[in-house]
Amino acid sequence: MRFFLALLIYASLFGATSASADEKVDIREWKVPFENSRPRDPFAESANSVWFVGQRTGYIAHLHVDTGEISKLDLKAGSAPHNLIVGSDGMVWYAGNKTGVIGRYNQYTDEIEEVPMPDPAARDPHTLVFDADEENIWFTLQGSNMIGRLTIENRQVDLVSSPVERSRPYGIKIGPDGSVWVVLFGTNKLVNLDPETMALREIDLPRAETRPRRLEVGADGRVWYVDYAKGMLGVYDPDDATIKEYQMPSGEGARPYGTAMDSNGRIWIAASGPSPNLFVGFDPVTEEFFSSTPVQSGGGTIRHMHYHEPSGAVWFGTDTNYVGRAIVEPEKAK
Secondary structure: OHHHHHHHHHHHHHOHHHOOOOEOOEEEEEEOOOOOOOEEEEEEOOOOEEEEEEOOOOEEEEEEOOOOEEEEEEOOOOOOEEEEEEOOOOEEEEEEOOOOEEEEEEOOOOEEEEEEOOOOOOOOEEEEEEOOOOOEEEEEEOOOOEEEEEEOOOOEEEEEEOOOOOOOEEEEEEOOOOOEEEEEOOOOEEEEEOOOOOOEEEEEOOOOOOOEEEEEEOOOOOEEEEEOOOOEEEEEEOOOOEEEEEEOOOHHHHOEEEEEEOOOOOEEEEEOOOOOOEEEEEEOOOOEEEEEEEOOOOOOOOOOEEEEHHHOEEEEEOOOOEEEEEEOOHHHHO
16 A cells, blocks of 8 residues: 555656646735734635634624725634634634634624633634534634534534644545544644544555645545645545645645635645745646646735635635635636
8 A cells, every 4th residue: 555655646746747837817805904913714605795804913804895895893802813604694603712712703783602612621723614504613723632513503512632642633624425524734644533423533644744734625525635844735535545646836845725625626725835825726637736826915824715606716814914815717706
């Protein structure tokens, strides 16, 4: 098996990635008026309504795309919101990264509810994701070395610790079978979690120096991850336990970070190493990087991205204090 994995990696390093990446996408950015606030993790509830957090200065904010108006709601001091998601009912859920809570903002009543972690060791909710029916929110706790589940109906929080010390659970996504996939940024592993039993299964990635940071799960169940340390895009196939990797066009210094997957199964990656950051597209069918577009504001670091299928857009926040939108499926944006 190790020899087979090595062959796959060699083929990807010296094969498909030599293709050009000249195709550009339409990127528009909105400057956030709250200085040095680290706007991040925007979530589009519609083509015209986008929510995001200000991690550094502690707020939830809303962008009205048509007018460009940006408004904010300050959270309690020290919240350091890290990520948010918006339900189909319009409720805005956010991770209180330094207050050990998951918050719920009702945009219709302007009320905030906080759900505390049941264990004081679970101090830093990190990245949130809904399951398919929006019955649960699954989330990572990077510094606490845990993965959690919030049952929305009764606000119960269940936690499970990673079996690897200091493994830093980071990006999280739900597979087509409902299972939960997590990358362990502190080591070279993926984790698959059973949503019923919360049992964990580890998958070793083939290079010890790999540091997976974000991931996407395709309709075919394959798990795509970015290796922040060595500038690679990798894919794990649960059907045969094989792994294949592709060197990013920017090489080892690409620092791939935020990711998204569009309705065609193409992977979009923020290469945060180059300045300006590059918005890069990869096609799993051709196994080629086909698109690379500089981010006009520079980007600084693009940490997380969100795909809004109805409008064919990928949203991202930048450390240069912008919220951005990349139209990856122009036919939907018309």
